[in-house]
Amino acid sequence: MPWRKRWIDPREFEGREEDLGDVLAKRAYEVWVSEVMLQQTRVSTVIPYFNKWISTWPTVQDLADANHDDVLSVWKGLGYYSRATRLHDGAKAMIANKSTGSSCLIPSSATDLQQFPGIGRYTAGAISSIAFGEAEPVLDGNVARVLSRQLGLYMDAKEKRASDILWEQADQLIKRVSTYADTSTSAVPGQWNQALMELGSTICTPRPRCEECPIQDTCRVYSEGQALSDKRESTTVIDIEDACSLCGPVDTEDVAIAPEEDSREETSRATKKRKTGAKQANTISHYFAVGTPKSNAETEEDEDSGDYPPSDEHRKRKTPTSAANSKSIAAYCSLFPKKSAKKKVAEEECFPQCTLSGSQTTPRDRKASAQGFISRLDIGNVQMSKAHYVASFPPLVHVFTHLKLTMHAYRYKITADKAEDVDLVCNGPLARRWTDTESMDGATLSTGMRKCWELIANTL
Numbered sequence: 001m002p003w004r005k006r007w008i009d010p011r012e013f014e015g016r017e018e019d020l021g022d023v024l025a026k027r028a029y030e031v032w033v034s035e036v037m038l039q040q041t042r043v044s045t046v047i048p049y050f051n052k053w054i055s056t057w058p059t060v061q062d063l064a065d066a067n068h069d070d071v072l073s074v075w076k077g078l079g080y081y082s083r084a085t086r087l088h089d090g091a092k093a094m095i096a097n098k099s100t101g102s103s104c105l106i107p108s109s110a111t112d113l114q115q116f117p118g119i120g121r122y123t124a125g126a127i128s129s130i131a132f133g134e135a136e137p138v139l140d141g142n143v144a145r146v147l148s149r150q151l152g153l154y155m156d157a158k159e160k161r162a163s164d165i166l167w168e169q170a171d172q173l174i175k176r177v178s179t180y181a182d183t184s185t186s187a188v189p190g191q192w193n194q195a196l197m198e199l200g201s202t203i204c205t206p207r208p209r210c211e212e213c214p215i216q217d218t219c220r221v222y223s224e225g226q227a228l229s230d231k232r233e234s235t236t237v238i239d240i241e242d243a244c245s246l247c248g249p250v251d252t253e254d255v256a257i258a259p260e261e262d263s264r265e266e267t268s269r270a271t272k273k274r275k276t277g278a279k280q281a282n283t284i285s286h287y288f289a290v291g292t293p294k295s296n297a298e299t300e301e302d303e304d305s306g307d308y309p310p311s312d313e314h315r316k317r318k319t320p321t322s323a324a325n326s327k328s329i330a331a332y333c334s335l336f337p338k339k340s341a342k343k344k345v346a347e348e349e350c351f352p353q354c355t356l357s358g359s360q361t362t363p364r365d366r367k368a369s370a371q372g373f374i375s376r377l378d379i380g381n382v383q384m385s386k387a388h389y390v391a392s393f394p395p396l397v398h399v400f401t402h403l404k405l406t407m408h409a410y411r412y413k414i415t416a417d418k419a420e421d422v423d424l425v426c427n428g429p430l431a432r433r434w435t436d437t438e439s440m441d442g443a444t445l446s447t448g449m450r451k452c453w454e455l456i457a458n459t460l
Ligand code: SF4
Pocket: 146, 149, 150, 203, 204, 205, 208, 209, 210, 213, 214, 215, 216, 219, 220, 221, 222, 333
């Protein structure tokens, strides 16, 4: 990943504050751009965009000076264009508010960073820790999943209460781990945050690969899953599940009845056996009753002794687990964090750039509405009311995270007697312009609009 770089140690720049400021600002800018691009986008998709962006605007000053159409054009294809706009706005605000007392254009503190457009708590934490080495936490979906599992927190991580707890825990962890460096800023915070993010995106995924996990020993949920799959008999059932005011009840029935694709038969036999005792044994209280697994108890002792990083001997202490048990433990872990209740996604119908009202539900209504929409457009001295309907197209459905959009595209033909009658700039509150067919290939369009255009272009 081109944005992963060695931490810049200010001690290497003694007496060269200006140089240090430039180098840090560039590094912080790269982290900022990469974090914004990586929101809801895969690493492999981001890499070429990141490289092009940085070669076009190597510094925050260059981005602030850029033309906004060029910014959108370089972003073209990456989706969620508002991210590009916010990055551009943030860069302009940073240059406009440049602090005279600092040699670095980008502030190092997470609190100061959040004053700029488009920089939220997560992005601020990432810039502050990775570029400047400050002990600031990050919490994205990947980190929230790892922490929920490590802590055994069965809450919906998107809810405010859960998110507050996880931010607080992430903060305590990074403050604690950062004390192992002898300077107030160091490479440790950035490495720690990136390690958590990486673990969440590669191993502690929604379906985790716990057997490869380097922090399995301290994982609360793994221990619970282990206790459940060991099927050890409880002698004294201390039901403290109800005592927790944070976690919801965990329904482990799904773990018992969902066989893995590749071992359906073997699992279904084990499942039948397990289902009999599931009601009695598959509870977290059972975990408490059977006691904390040995590896965990030892880990806690090590933590108290301040032995960091863990020794090789410590790492070797994993108890071998059978393949069947591994699957059932991973299945239990995958229940965490608690899944959000699915909200019904809003639905909307539109022509490109024009939302239809709920009453325009029939093809006839929509066609009449399209005719009205066209006649209100403006193209100089040409009378748009005389625009000639040519064709309509099958609806295109585009699903966003918050919205299911059904787009209706129509083709109209307008005739102008003289070229001078045509004005390519479309007046009105929305910024629109007429363009020719050839220019459409290079135009910056959202994915939905691009699909609409392709539909029409195929008929030309
Ligand atoms: S042991 Fe499994 S659930 Fe726990 S942190 Fe590691 S991968 Fe995630």
